[in-house]
Amino acid sequence: MNGIKFLFAAYIATWVIHGVYLGSLVRRFGKLRRELKEVGKGK
Amino acid sequence: MKRLFPILSILTAVFLAYALHLALGKSTPTDAQQGEVYRIIYYHVPSAWTAFLLFFVNFIASIQYLVSRKPSTQAAAKWVVLAIGVVGVVACFLPAVQRLIPAGMRPSAVATTVLLIPIFYFLIGWLFPGDRLDVLAVTTAEVGVVFCTIVLVTGPIWARPVWGIWWAPGDIRLTSTLVLWLIYVSYLVLRRFSSSAQTQMLAAALAVFGALDVPLVYLSIWYFRTQHPQPVIGGGGSMDPRMLHVLLISWMAFLCFAFLVCWSRFRLELLHREVEEAHAMESLAGEGVAAKASLPLNRGPR
Amino acid sequence: MTLATLVKDIRLEWRSKDALNSMLFFSLLVVVIFSFSFDPLAEESRHIVGGLIWVAFLFAAVVALNQTWARELRNQVLDAYRVSPAPANALFLAKALGNFIFVSVLEALMTPLFVIFYNLRVLGPAWQLIPVAVLGTWALVVNGTFFAAMSLRTRSRELMLPLLLFPISIPAVLSMVAATTSILTGEESAHFWIVLLLTYDVVFTTACLALFGMILHAE
Numbered sequence: 151m152n153g154i155k156f157l158f159a160a161y162i163a164t165w166v167i168h169g170v171y172l173g174s175l176v177r178r179f180g181k182l183r184r185e186l187k188e189v190g191k192g193k
Numbered sequence: 194m195k196r197l198f199p200i201l202s203i204l205t206a207v208f209l210a211y212a213l214h215l216a217l218g219k220s221t222p223t224d225a226q227q228g229e230v231y232r233i234i235y236y237h238v239p240s241a242w243t244a245f246l247l248f249f250v251n252f253i254a255s256i257q258y259l260v261s262r263k264p265s266t267q268a269a270a271k272w273v274v275l276a277i278g279v280v281g282v283v284a285c286f287l288p289a290v291q292r293l294i295p296a297g298m299r300p301s302a303v304a305t306t307v308l309l310i311p312i313f314y315f316l317i318g319w320l321f322p323g324d325r326l327d328v329l330a331v332t333t334a335e336v337g338v339v340f341c342t343i344v345l346v347t348g349p350i351w352a353r354p355v356w357g358i359w360w361a362p363g364d365i366r367l368t369s370t371l372v373l374w375l376i377y378v379s380y381l382v383l384r385r386f387s388s389s390a391q392t393q394m395l396a397a398a399l400a401v402f403g404a405l406d407v408p409l410v411y412l413s414i415w416y417f418r419t420q421h422p423q424p425v426i427g428g429g430g431s432m433d434p435r436m437l438h439v440l441l442i443s444w445m446a447f448l449c450f451a452f453l454v455c456w457s458r459f460r461l462e463l464l465h466r467e468v469e470e471a472h473a474m475e476s477l478a479g480e481g482v483a484a485k486a487s488l489p490l491n492r493g494p495r
Numbered sequence: 496m497t498l499a500t501l502v503k504d505i506r507l508e509w510r511s512k513d514a515l516n517s518m519l520f521f522s523l524l525v526v527v528i529f530s531f532s533f534d535p536l537a538e539e540s541r542h543i544v545g546g547l548i549w550v551a552f553l554f555a556a557v558v559a560l561n562q563t564w565a566r567e568l569r570n571q572v573l574d575a576y577r578v579s580p581a582p583a584n585a586l587f588l589a590k591a592l593g594n595f596i597f598v599s600v601l602e603a604l605m606t607p608l609f610v611i612f613y614n615l616r617v618l619g620p621a622w623q624l625i626p627v628a629v630l631g632t633w634a635l636v637v638n639g640t641f642f643a644a645m646s647l648r649t650r651s652r653e654l655m656l657p658l659l660l661f662p663i664s665i666p667a668v669l670s671m672v673a674a675t676t677s678i679l680t681g682e683e684s685a686h687f688w689i690v691l692l693l694t695y696d697v698v699f700t701t702a703c704l705a706l707f708g709m710i711l712h713a714e
Contacts, residue, residue, distance in 0.1 A: 153230030156354045160233040160347040161213075164240070167346065168450075171339045175457055182464045189471040259709070375662035382658055386649040391712075395645050398706045399659065402638075405702055406663050409695055413666040416687050417673060 212446040239444035247337035255400035281307030376403040530612040545675035560639040583708035618681030630692040631671035
């Protein structure tokens with residue numbers, strides 16, 4: 151049935167959006183930890 | 194604390210999988226009119242409720258941040274919030290007010306909801322002292338926008354097969370959600386673009402403005418709707434109890450997920466401020482002329 | 496004190512006629528460009544014109560608001576205000592009123608252009624357009640002045656103002672457009688919209704006055 155296509159589209163879209171956000175969090179964490187190490191070394 | 198996070202993550206993942214299983218499984222009947230597509234509701238509605246809860250927390254945190262500047266306003270605010278709680282609960286049991294409560298809602302339910310306002314206020318004030326209020330504000334705003342985006346994406350995906358249209362401007366729920374999304378995106382943009390040392394206060398003021406706007410948005414779209422009748426995306430009316438049961442379970446699962454995401458974002462923000470302070474200390478110590486940061490503390494872009 | 500600031504502002508604007516002239520020309524351009532977007536002879540156009548007029552007014556207002564604090568910023572006047580014992584509200588009110596008069600003048604000059612280009616005829620109670628215009632303009636100006644002050648120290652200041660203003664103004668803009676359309680077509684009563692606009696104005700004027708002091712000292 152046509153409706154099922156939309157059902158799965160909605161579920162997949164939800165997790166893609168969550169995934170993108172979580173990915174950005176991981177990336178930002180990595181960047182900040184590296185920066186913190188650099189500042190630590192600078193001293 | 195650090196070991197707790199992975200355990201909770203696994204538990205939440207299992208919970209979400211279980212909710213998904215229920216949502217797609219045989220335990221919930223197929224909708225007579227919509228067919229299987231209605232099952233989008235198990236993702237669409239919990240995301241909406243989560244987003245609204247997060248924005249509500251942001252509103253409380255912003256108000257507390259604003260009033261905490263002066264002890265007099267802080268004390269006054271506490272009394273006002275207490276008064277709201279007391280008056281709200283008492284009012285629900287007065288016959289004049291009870292007539293205003295829509296059918297289907299029990300006065301005790303409304304009273305409990307009103308009681309949540311002072312409860313949230315004092316809980317948040319106690320758990321997040323001082324600057325942490327602002328960290329909470331930015332956390333809930335960002336995660337709230339993520340969940341709100343999901344509502345706005347799954348909404349039209351649901352509407353298309355059911356109503357044949359992607360969007361109806363008079364649809365009060367989707368349109369108010371869109372406005373809320375716009376307000377909070379502008380909030381996040383302000384935070385990112387503002388270089389003033391008082392970004393936090395400006396953002397808090399914007400959050401208060403947004404909250405004041407929400408009932409007006411709702412009223413305006415509601416009246417627009419009465420003049421231009423439109424389909425209600427997402428369906429109205431009563432629900433099969435089995436569907437409601439799964440809906441609530443799905444919401445619980447997403448709440449756990451949202452809590453973990455907020456916790457991560459909160460820790461990220463704390464780390465960010467730690468790095469900023471480290472930069473500032475470095476330049477204060479005068480270690481080399483080529484210091485990265487410049488005073489005053491830049492709370493803007495990374 | 497408010498009056499003095501207000502008078503001073505108006506006098507300054509009057510002397511720098513360039514700002515007024517360039518804004519007038521901008522408004523004319525907007526009206527002309529919009530007039531190509533649909534056939535003004537068709538009967539249905541009356542339903543759309545309300546929206547178009549207010550979009551044009553909104554753009555004109557944003558252009559005017561963007562340089563509202565520019566002069567103060569250039570001459571470090573704001574620092575003087577911060578140190579003075581005068582209440583911050585007085586400064587805000589003066590600025591807002593000045594902007595209100597300025598934008599109202601723009602609207603008054605743009606309206607005949609719209610009437611001409613779109614062959615407008617008002618089918619409903621035309622006098623109601625006055626409270627709609629007054630309340631609607633104040634709604635845009637009061638929040639606009641506040642957000643302009645907020646945007647002062649941000650990057651892309653000119654972009655930040657509409658970015659902050661538009662979402663918050665949505666219920667007001669919806670009310671203005673719906674009210675104007677109701678009055679032009681004469682099909683429905685604009686009463687509810689006018690009351691909603693009044694509520695919006697009261698709520699946000701109070702909020703702006705209450706929080707402006709904090710914004711002023713936020714540097």
